[in-house]
Amino acid sequence: MARVAALGILAAVCAYLIGCSGADSKQQKAHAAGPHAVSVAVAPVQRQDVPVYLTGLGAVTAFNTANIKSRVDGQIMRVNFVEGQTVREGDLLIEIDDRPYKVQLEQMQAQLFKDQATLRDAKLNLERYVSLIPSGSIAQQQVDTQRSLVDQLDGQVRTDQAQIDNAKLQIVYCHITAPFNGRVGLRQVDPGNIVHAADTNPMLILTQLQPIAVIFTLPEDVLPTVSQRMHQGTLEVDAFSRDDQTKLASGKLLTIDNQIDPTTGTAKLKAVFDNQDNKLWPNQFVNADLLLETRKQSTVIPTAAILRGPQGTFVYTVNPDKTVQDKAVTVALTQGDTTVITDGVNPGETVVTDGQDKLQRGSSIEPRSVAPTTGLGVGPGGANRHRAASGSSSSGSANSGFAGTSGS
Numbered sequence: 001m002a003r004v005a006a007l008g009i010l011a012a013v014c015a016y017l018i019g020c021s022g023a024d025s026k027q028q029k030a031h032a033a034g035p036h037a038v039s040v041a042v043a044p045v046q047r048q049d050v051p052v053y054l055t056g057l058g059a060v061t062a063f064n065t066a067n068i069k070s071r072v073d074g075q076i077m078r079v080n081f082v083e084g085q086t087v088r089e090g091d092l093l094i095e096i097d098d099r100p101y102k103v104q105l106e107q108m109q110a111q112l113f114k115d116q117a118t119l120r121d122a123k124l125n126l127e128r129y130v131s132l133i134p135s136g137s138i139a140q141q142q143v144d145t146q147r148s149l150v151d152q153l154d155g156q157v158r159t160d161q162a163q164i165d166n167a168k169l170q171i172v173y174c175h176i177t178a179p180f181n182g183r184v185g186l187r188q189v190d191p192g193n194i195v196h197a198a199d200t201n202p203m204l205i206l207t208q209l210q211p212i213a214v215i216f217t218l219p220e221d222v223l224p225t226v227s228q229r230m231h232q233g234t235l236e237v238d239a240f241s242r243d244d245q246t247k248l249a250s251g252k253l254l255t256i257d258n259q260i261d262p263t264t265g266t267a268k269l270k271a272v273f274d275n276q277d278n279k280l281w282p283n284q285f286v287n288a289d290l291l292l293e294t295r296k297q298s299t300v301i302p303t304a305a306i307l308r309g310p311q312g313t314f315v316y317t318v319n320p321d322k323t324v325q326d327k328a329v330t331v332a333l334t335q336g337d338t339t340v341i342t343d344g345v346n347p348g349e350t351v352v353t354d355g356q357d358k359l360q361r362g363s364s365i366e367p368r369s370v371a372p373t374t375g376l377g378v379g380p381g382g383a384n385r386h387r388a389a390s391g392s393s394s395s396g397s398a399n400s401g402f403a404g405t406s407g408s
């Protein structure tokens with residue numbers, strides 16, 4: 001009886017275990033057969049104005065730079081500036097001893113006075129000789145000789161006057177003034193030094209910082225478009241720091257160079273900046289962003305949402321039941337992390353931006369987060385817009401504004 005009871009208990013336990021394992025197997029099969037939600041990141045499709053920028057690497061260039069040298073020989077008597085000082089056009093910078101030139105001027109003036117007296121006497125004699133010609137008291141040859149002497153003395157007087165003007169000019173050269181508004185650099189001489197007109201090193205360098213120019217390069221393929229836009233109006237240019245994170249100044253495009261560099265296939269463009277806060281310095285490397293146009297009310301999505309397949313570009317859109325559907329889209333413009341779409345999706349829809357490799361049509365999803373609307377910030381002067389173009393700038397490509405475009 002004990003054995004029978006033990007066998008009965010053992011059979012009951014085995015039956016229970018078999019039943020549990022069967023139930024677990026059914027639950028696993030049912031779970032595997034059911035839909036599995038994929039965690040993805042999503043972002044909304046928006047409608048906004050999209051500025052189109054062309055980015056090129058450039059260098060700041062002073063509008064005017066003058067190497068101030070002496071045009072006379074002499075001793076420096078006074079230096080009337082401080083290194084780094086901003087001076088105005090006509091300000092006196094350096095005074096050179098002008099006393100030797102004043103003495104020469106007085107000598108020239110005395111010589112002129114003497115030659116003028118001799119000329120007056122020769123003219124009076126010529127008048128007397130001419131009055132004697134009708135009476136035959138004087139030969140015509142003597143009259144002609146006297147007239148020639150008058151002309152010679154007149155020429156001498158003119159030479160004296162030219163020498164006086166030259167002496168006055170040397171005195172002017174002794175007072176060195178600023179030829180334009182600018183900032184004084186480090187001076188090379190001090191009071192008491194002797195300078196010469198033949199010296200090769202300048203006494204100081206004057207640089208104009210306001211306004212200032214930036215010369216940057218763009219590919220030759222975009223020049224016709226830029227030229228056309230220039231004829232329609234003034235184009236804006238933003239200068240950013242070398243790391244592409246700090247906006248330094250805003251200016252206007254001035255001109256395009258008259259030739260293309262055949263070795264690089266690029267052309268130089270020149271922009272001018274007011275530079276009132278002196279954030280731009282000559283020979284400084286900057287990234288120049290040329291605003292080519294602004295596309296009004298464009299349909300935009302994050303560039304990360306764009307996929308490419310055998311049939312072309314497409315995106316995954318999110319349905320109300322948290323499933324996805326693939327839709328073919330037409331890309332008009334790619335600007336960094338923002339893409340302009342002309343067909344395929346509409347504002348208000350939601351697209352998948354991350355995790356698309358696990359999706360197919362009809363897949364269930366679980367959105368992780370919705371990208372904030374500022375994530376598509378491409379407004380004029382926006383930081384997101386510039387970071388989008390920074391990759392092309394740092395690598396040396398200047399046509400990020402047209403990267404990956406189709407039908408633009």
